[in-house]
Amino acid sequence: xxxxxxxxxxxxxxxxxxxxxxxxxxxxxxxxxxxxxxxxxxxxxxxxxxxxxxxxxxxxxxxxxxxxxxxxxxxxxxxxxxxxxxxxxxxxxxxxxxxxxxxxxxxxxxxxxxxxxxxxxxxxxxxxxxxxxxxxxxxxxxxxxxxxxxxxxxxxxxxxxxxxxxxxxxxxxxxxxxxxxxxxxxxxxxxxxxxxxxxxxxxxxxxxxxxxxxxxx
Numbered sequence: 001x002x003x004x005x006x007x008x009x010x011x012x013x014x015x016x017x018x019x020x021x022x023x024x025x026x027x028x029x030x031x032x033x034x035x036x037x038x039x040x041x042x043x044x045x046x047x048x049x050x051x052x053x054x055x056x057x058x059x060x061x062x063x064x065x066x067x068x069x070x071x072x073x074x075x076x077x078x079x080x081x082x083x084x085x086x087x088x089x090x091x092x093x094x095x096x097x098x099x100x101x102x103x104x105x106x107x108x109x110x111x112x113x114x115x116x117x118x119x120x121x122x123x124x125x126x127x128x129x130x131x132x133x134x135x136x137x138x139x140x141x142x143x144x145x146x147x148x149x150x151x152x153x154x155x156x157x158x159x160x161x162x163x164x165x166x167x168x169x170x171x172x173x174x175x176x177x178x179x180x181x182x183x184x185x186x187x188x189x190x191x192x193x194x195x196x197x198x199x200x201x202x203x204x205x206x207x208x209x210x211x212x213x214x215x216x217x
Contacts, residue, residue, distance in 0.1 A: 013037035023076065028065035031073050043076035045111055048099060050081070063095065067102040077109035082157070084149045086118030097157050104158070112159035114152065116145035141168035144182065144195045170199055 005011065009030060016024045016038055023043040026035065027050055035044065046069070049061035061081045070078055082096050083089070100110040146167040153159040170178045178199065185192040 009034040010037060016042060025079055028069060031065075031069075031075075035073055040074070044074065045077040045079045046070035046073065046075035047079040061092070061095075063099070067099070067106050067108065070103075070108060071106055075108065077111050077161075078103040079111045079113065081113035081115070082149070082153060083115055083117045084152050085116045085145065089118070093152070093157065100157055100159065109160045110158065111161040111163065112153040112157060113163045114149040114159075115164065116149040142170070142178070142181075142195075143167040143199050144185070144192070147195070 021042055023045050025045040025047050027047050048065040049063045051061055080096055080099055082092055086092060103110045146164055150162050150164050153162045179196050182192060182196040
């Protein structure tokens with residue numbers, strides 16, 4: 001939009017108002033200042049938490065808004081983020097669970113951003129098979145952890161809508177390590193072996209295949 005930068009809230013409001021959007025997301029500060037710019041018939045997702053860029057990795061979101069604020073501003077849904085794999089996961093899930101319960105009690109939809117991140121997942125695993133050593137893929141990017149994050153958000157916390165990312169495809173040189181990792185999980189839970197066969201053997205598969213994987217998992 002001419003004369004306005006992409007970060008200008010007026011430009012964002014104009015795009016939302018002109019487009020065929022089913023909803024839009026604003027943080028508490030932006031809601032207070034700019035909600036009047038948006039069409040009232042487009043549902044607002046009140047993003048109750050967030051974090052800022054800082055030297056120390058943020059594995060725990062800061063809650064800045066409340067369910068009461070969301071109702072006062074006419075929001076249709078509460079939005080929040082969880083990081084399965086973070087060092088504060090227990091407190092993070094308890095915080096998220098409380099927000100979701102309050103949102104549902106107030107008649108609001110709960111939208112959860114679920115991303116597997118944190119110190120518990122950042123390291124790469126190594127496996128040995130005879131005399132060979134294989135370097136594994138980053139766990140946070142795997143199909144297993146992406147699906148697990150969604151499962152936590154929907155099945156454990158009771159989210160109505162879950163936002164996540166497509167998992168990174170396993171590169172051919174890391175495929176053996178990935179398979180061994182999944183096989184190690186399957187020793188404790190046999191159903192985990194499914195992730196070995198859901199992961200496409202061809203790392204260049206199309207987006208259609210990604211969508212099929214998500215439906216299957």
